[in-house]
Amino acid sequence: MAPWQPLLDWWFGPAGTAAQSAAEKHRLWFGKRDEQDAEAKERFGVLVEQALAGELQEWSADPHGWLANVLLLDQLPRMIHRDTPLAFAGDAQARELVEQGITLGWDRQLSPLQRVFIYLVLEHTEEPLQQARSVDLFEQLAKAASAAERELFAGFLDYARRHQRVIQRFGRFPHRNEILGRVSSADELRFLAEPGSRF
Secondary structure: OOOOHHHHHHHHOOOOOHHHHHHHHHHHHHOOOHHHHHHHHHHHHHHHHHHHOOOOHHHHHOHHHHHHHHHHHHHHHHHHOOOOHHHHOOHHHHHHHHHHHHHHOHHHHOOHHHHHHHHHHHHOOOOHHHHHHHHHHHHHHHHHOOHHHHHHHHHHHHHHHHHHHHHHHHOOOHHHHHHHOOOOOHHHHHHHOOOOOOO
16 A cells, blocks of 8 residues: 555545545635544544645655645644644645646646645645635636536635635735734734634
């Protein structure tokens, strides 16, 4: 078994349709539950630290190893280090890996659902050009989705557009301000008081 396979099995679940995986794993991916964060740390915390230290670069010689490395840099720190600056510690490395992998066509060798977690790295940036690229890539996924999975991928696209609108408006994600020690503007504070403003 490849060293990254246990992580991919945990993250995506048994092989099945994208809709089946999303139904089973949605709370893991997008929920905020202490027990999930603790499990992520217990099972994969050492790998996250290795990825952050640049010690798993060899994984990225394989598309699925590349995907796992991206998860370790982008998704899992947000769980293991939730509500601390370390939640974003792997973002720059994840963006670099994503750029390299897309250039090599690695994303095209993944399933559409797996590609979602590659393109989320771009959605997580506070850079307008990367946000636009994220929306474009999610639009491609949505257009290519089967009728049975069109709603699922349309939802991913909607979230990408919502993230883009926040960056267009503020140039950053206001919900990160307190964590990162940034002072929020009055407009940002009004926005943060709105439902759904904290992704």
